[in-house]
Amino acid sequence: MTMADVEMTKAASDSDWVRVTSDDGYSFLVRRKVANASETMRDMLDTAVGNYLEGIERTCPVQQRGVIVEKLLEYMSFKSYYEGAGAKEEVPVQEFMDRVPPELVLELLLAADYQNM
Amino acid sequence: MASAARRGRPKIKPPRRVLPLHDTWADLANNIREIQNHNAPNLSFEENHRFAYNMVLHKQGEMLYRGVNQLVAENLDHLANSQVVPAFPSGASDGTMQSQEAEMLLKALRNIWDDHTSNMVRLGQILKYMDRVYAKSAGVPEIWDAGLNLFLKHIIRPPIKDHLVTAILTQIQFERDGYVVNRSAIKGCVDVFLTLEDANGIAVYKRDLEPALLKESQTFYEAEGFKLLQSCDAPEYLRRVESRFESEDSRTHHYLSHNTAPPLRQILQSHLLTAHLNAVISMEASGLDAMIDLNKTNDLARLYRLFIMVPAGLACLKRALKDSIRKRGEVINQASSGIEGAEGEAASKPRPAAGAQTLTLALKWVQDVLDLKDLFDKIWKEALACDRELESTLNEAFETFININDRSSEFISLFIDDNLKRGLRGKTDTEVDAVLDKTITVFRYITEKDVFERYYKGHLAKRLLLGRSVSDDAERGMLAKLKVECGYQFTQKLEGMFHDMKLSEDTMKAYRTHLSQTVSPKIDISVIVMTSTFWPMAPASSTCTLPLEMIKTSKSFEQFYLSRHSGRRLTWQPSLGNADVRVNFKLKKHDLNVSTLALVILLLFEDQGPDDFLTYEEIKQATSITDVELQRHLQSLACAKFKILKKHPAGREVDPTDSFSFNADFSSSLQKIKISTISSKVESGEERKETKDRIDEERRHQTEACIVRIMKDRKHMTHTDLVNEVTRQLATRFLPNPLNIKKRIEGLIEREYLERCDDRKSYNYMA
Numbered sequence: 001m002t003m004a005d006v007e008m009t010k011a012a013s014d015s016d017w018v019r020v021t022s023d024d025g026y027s028f029l030v031r032r033k034v035a036n037a038s039e040t041m042r043d044m045l046d047t048a049v050g051n052y053l054e055g056i057e058r059t060c061p062v063q064q065r066g067v068i069v070e071k072l073l074e075y076m077s078f079k080s081y082y083e084g085a086g087a088k089e090e091v092p093v094q095e096f097m098d099r100v101p102p103e104l105v106l107e108l109l110l111a112a113d114y115q116n117m
Numbered sequence: 118m119a120s121a122a123r124r125g126r127p128k129i130k131p132p133r134r135v136l137p138l139h140d141t142w143a144d145l146a147n148n149i150r151e152i153q154n155h156n157a158p159n160l161s162f163e164e165n166h167r168f169a170y171n172m173v174l175h176k177q178g179e180m181l182y183r184g185v186n187q188l189v190a191e192n193l194d195h196l197a198n199s200q201v202v203p204a205f206p207s208g209a210s211d212g213t214m215q216s217q218e219a220e221m222l223l224k225a226l227r228n229i230w231d232d233h234t235s236n237m238v239r240l241g242q243i244l245k246y247m248d249r250v251y252a253k254s255a256g257v258p259e260i261w262d263a264g265l266n267l268f269l270k271h272i273i274r275p276p277i278k279d280h281l282v283t284a285i286l287t288q289i290q291f292e293r294d295g296y297v298v299n300r301s302a303i304k305g306c307v308d309v310f311l312t313l314e315d316a317n318g319i320a321v322y323k324r325d326l327e328p329a330l331l332k333e334s335q336t337f338y339e340a341e342g343f344k345l346l347q348s349c350d351a352p353e354y355l356r357r358v359e360s361r362f363e364s365e366d367s368r369t370h371h372y373l374s375h376n377t378a379p380p381l382r383q384i385l386q387s388h389l390l391t392a393h394l395n396a397v398i399s400m401e402a403s404g405l406d407a408m409i410d411l412n413k414t415n416d417l418a419r420l421y422r423l424f425i426m427v428p429a430g431l432a433c434l435k436r437a438l439k440d441s442i443r444k445r446g447e448v449i450n451q452a453s454s455g456i457e458g459a460e461g462e463a464a465s466k467p468r469p470a471a472g473a474q475t476l477t478l479a480l481k482w483v484q485d486v487l488d489l490k491d492l493f494d495k496i497w498k499e500a501l502a503c504d505r506e507l508e509s510t511l512n513e514a515f516e517t518f519i520n521i522n523d524r525s526s527e528f529i530s531l532f533i534d535d536n537l538k539r540g541l542r543g544k545t546d547t548e549v550d551a552v553l554d555k556t557i558t559v560f561r562y563i564t565e566k567d568v569f570e571r572y573y574k575g576h577l578a579k580r581l582l583l584g585r586s587v588s589d590d591a592e593r594g595m596l597a598k599l600k601v602e603c604g605y606q607f608t609q610k611l612e613g614m615f616h617d618m619k620l621s622e623d624t625m626k627a628y629r630t631h632l633s634q635t636v637s638p639k640i641d642i643s644v645i646v647m648t649s650t651f652w653p654m655a656p657a658s659s660t661c662t663l664p665l666e667m668i669k670t671s672k673s674f675e676q677f678y679l680s681r682h683s684g685r686r687l688t689w690q691p692s693l694g695n696a697d698v699r700v701n702f703k704l705k706k707h708d709l710n711v712s713t714l715a716l717v718i719l720l721l722f723e724d725q726g727p728d729d730f731l732t733y734e735e736i737k738q739a740t741s742i743t744d745v746e747l748q749r750h751l752q753s754l755a756c757a758k759f760k761i762l763k764k765h766p767a768g769r770e771v772d773p774t775d776s777f778s779f780n781a782d783f784s785s786s787l788q789k790i791k792i793s794t795i796s797s798k799v800e801s802g803e804e805r806k807e808t809k810d811r812i813d814e815e816r817r818h819q820t821e822a823c824i825v826r827i828m829k830d831r832k833h834m835t836h837t838d839l840v841n842e843v844t845r846q847l848a849t850r851f852l853p854n855p856l857n858i859k860k861r862i863e864g865l866i867e868r869e870y871l872e873r874c875d876d877r878k879s880y881n882y883m884a
Contacts, residue, residue, distance in 0.1 A: 043242035044162040049235050050242050052162035061163050114170060116245060 026066030037076035038115035178251030193271040196229040219284035227305035237264035304372035338388040350403035352416040417500035446518025453482035483532035530572035613651030828882035
């Protein structure tokens with residue numbers, strides 16, 4: 001508990017590691033910056049006002065299968081990486097789309113809606 | 118670490134779609150109450166978010182929305198009852214108690230506001246899907262805005278609202294009375310008022326607090342104005358007012374809206390300034406005049422700063438400054454008009470004392486004016502922020518009172534004369550220059566520059582002829598200054614005089630060389646040839662019969678000069694010259710420096726025995742000097758400090774019945790004696806009238822010349838245009854009277870320079 005206390009007092013920073021878990025037991029560690037690509041996760045992890053359990057534990061449970069969570073995080077990394085890219089910079093959107101298996105598309109769509117991103 | 122913490126609570130299950138939604142709401146409602154009790158850290162965000170998500174997905178958005186609103190409202194009522202109502206004022210009459218209670222109430226409000234807003238943020242986070250999907254489609258405000266509306270409805274309502282407004286006003290009043298209040302408590306509440314807007318988008322601050330605040334301030338400052346006026350002198354009043362402005366500024370800046378600053382300022386301006394401007398500035402013994410007298414630059418600067426805030430202030434300040442200058446000017450004029458009294462005497466029987474006294478008065482007048490100008494320049498620079506408008510006001514005021522004194526031109530010229538004559542007495546060139554520079558600024562105020570020119574010419578001529586100038590450079594410097602002020606025309610003749618002096622020097626050198634080659638007459642002579650149009654002396658103003666020796670000498674020069682310049686006419690001006698003569702007295706010889714005319718008189722006594730008399734009439738016949746001149750020179754020989762002649766009977770004034778004898782007993786410790794001619798340097802009444810006539814005549818010529826010049830150019834002009842143009846062109850020299858211009862036009866019509874047109878309103882030029 002003391003550990004948690006110490007960490008709570010620390011200001012949230014983009015380079016913090018946060019854990020994202022799937023409902024089938026997978027767990028992913030990503031930078032807070034990546035997690036913030038989802039508005040729902042950002043609110044969930046907010047410690048400035050919200051300060052819910054997830055925020056204190058820095059863990060976002062996602063009620064999806066591991067493979068979906070992995071794809072979500074892949075997209076979120078992609079998004080946060082290219083965020084703020086200049087107009088000249090080429091964003092390989094097509095490449096990313098090619099990596100999305102068609103059988104996951106529907107589930108991903110629902111998950112993305114829930115994650116508000 | 119995260120997994121360790123998770124072990125302590127049940128695993129979050131995916132919400133089954135079969136779950137009865139009513140249960141979902143019951144759980145969520147419970148959790149919301151927990152959140153409102155600050156238990157969010159024990160709740161799962163994911164769970165509650167999913168509850169709300171599912172309800173919206175299953176068309177239960179309205180139920181969710183209403184339910185949340187209901188919960189928020191309940192919570193607000195609870196907060197109000199538990200925190201705000203207990204902090205209501207007890208009705209204590211003690212000021213400090215009131216202030217403390219007000220502070221408590223304001224703090225309580227801020228507390229529940231902070232509580233409410235952070236709750237609303239938390240709710241907003243888990244209800245985001247509702248905001249995004251339900252609120253938009255149902256056309257209701259998002260939950261955050263709904264929360265604000267609920268706060269407005271449940272907290273900012275009577276009687277809470279009224280108590281809050283009263284508390285804020287109490288605190289402000291308390292601070293205005295000079296006590297310290299907790300500004301951040303007030304600011305906390307004011308910020309809430311600023312944030313909350315009613316249905317019409319008007320902030321509560323603007324709707325409820327500001328009007329009350331302004332009304333209160335108005336009452337307070339209206340009374341304050343009168344109170345201060347009663348209890349303070351002017352500088353203190355202004356100090357207090359300024360500090361009121363500052364404190365109100367800091368008040369609006371620190372805990373009120375900046376939008377309140379302008380109307381509040383307006384109230385201060387109208388009740389502390391506009392209402393009492395005149396009363397303050399004209400306060401006996403401490404108003405503007407006193408501040409000027411006591412040289413209170415800071416107070417004056419403050420007065421200026423405050424007065425220019427209000428539109429009436431500048432006008433009031435202008436009026437007061439003008440009055441002050443006018444009064445001071447009148448005093449100065451009054452002091453110099455002592456001359457008038459002494460002068461009546463001086464005109465009839467000129468006395469050396471009167472002349473000197475009037476000169477002193479004239480110099481004093483200019484010096485006083487300069488000092489006054491200095492004083493106001495200093496004030497203008499240091500206290501009035503070099504305000505351009507006030508500068509012109511000051512100038513106007515100076516111009517008015519300087520021109521009220523109709524002898525100002527003469528006085529200024531005399532002053533310059535005095536400085537150029539005696540300039541080196543303890544003053545460096547730069548100092549003299551500075552004085553002259555200042556004199557020029559006063560000169561600028563004179564409207565009748567031609568009058569000044571006439572006097573200046575006269576004084577300059579005397580300086581040049583008598584060699585009284587301290588330095589040629591200073592003279593030329595002054596000339597250059599006048600040229601800058603009034604242009605080439607103005608100084609043309611003055612420069613001509615300098616030129617004559619230079620030419621005469623050369624001529625004299627040539628003449629001396631000429632004499633060394635031929636036979637020189639007995640008397641040494643030095644001649645200044647003056648071009649008659651440049652110099653102010655009337656040609657042949659005073660003649661006299663010269664002794665033979667002197668005639669010889671002058672003839673010799675005449676011949677020499679006319680041989681070099683044929684076709685010129687030389688007229689001798691003995692009244693302007695002076696001579697060195699050695700006189701044998703009983704005790705010893707003395708070298709006397711006397712005027713040429715005095716020498717002529719003195720020479721009459723050369724062959725007289727010690728007890729012989731010459732009557733006034735005899736002297737007059739022998740010399741044919743005019744009465745005025747003769748009296749003057751006899752007086753300087755017989756009645757002044759050195760009595761070369763004896764007058765019978767003795768006395769200060771010379772009468773035509775007097776007779777004179779040589780004073781052989783004269784003795785003095787000095788070898789060389791200068792017998793200065795008694796001359797009233799300030800003009801006597803008669804002279805002044807003469808000068809005025811001459812000026813009037815000159816003006817007539819100038820006006821006519823100007824009219825002709827304009828008409829020659831334009832050929833045709835209406836009467837009004839012509840008069841305006843003439844006035845404009847002549848303004849650099851004097852202010853012509855339209856009536857005089859009309860007279861001159863008529864004169865020109867008679868002489869057929871102009872003709873009147875048929876419309877009777879305009880003229881044609883006839884060449």
